[in-house]
Each structure stands twice: as structure tokens, then as C-alpha cells.
Amino acid sequence: MTTEDACRIDVWLWRARFFKTRALAQRFVEEGRVRLTRTGQETRLDKPSRSIRPNDILVFAI
Structure with missing residues (x-):
């Protein structure tokens, strides 16, 4: 897998049109409302600059 496949979570x-603006997406991540599961380990994302890759599983707190 290359770094070209990775993308910032807020972007x-x-x-993907979950949020109307990137600023709203950033705030959602900063509030700790996104969890990432990669290779069986779950982590709460707290920085919008964190990268996600194909096959990552995301869980959103509503």
C-alpha cells in the first residue's frame, strides 16, 4: 500500500459528503466522535490530520 492511498480523515x-464543509468535519473529529479500526485495533481519532487507508473501518458517534 502506498502513501497515495492514504487520505486525511477530515478531507x-x-x-464523501458526510459534512458540508471541511471545517465541520475537523470539529467532529476533534470532539473525538470518530473511531478507527485497523488490523483489529480500535482507536479514537482526535486529530483531523490522521490518515486513513483503504480497508480501515470507521465508526461515528451521533
Whole structure:
């Protein structure tokens, strides 16, 4: 897997149209409302600059 496959979580949320603006996506991540599961380990994302890759599993707190 290359770094070209990776994308910032806030950019991905905005491009996937979960949020109308990137700033809203950033705030959602900063509030700790996104969890990432990669290779069986779950972590809470707290920085919008964190990278996600294909096959990552995301869970959103509503």
C-alpha cells in the first residue's frame, strides 16, 4: 500500500459528503466522535490530520 492511498480523515469525510464543509468535519473529529479500526485495533481519532487507508473501518458517534 502506498502513501497515495492514504487520505486525511477530515478531507475524506468532506469529500464523501458526510459534512458540508471541511471545517465541520475537523470539529467532529476533534470532539473525538470518530473511531478507527485497523488490523483489529480500535482507536479514537482526535486529530483531523490522521490518515486513513483503504480497508480501515470507521465508526461515528451521533
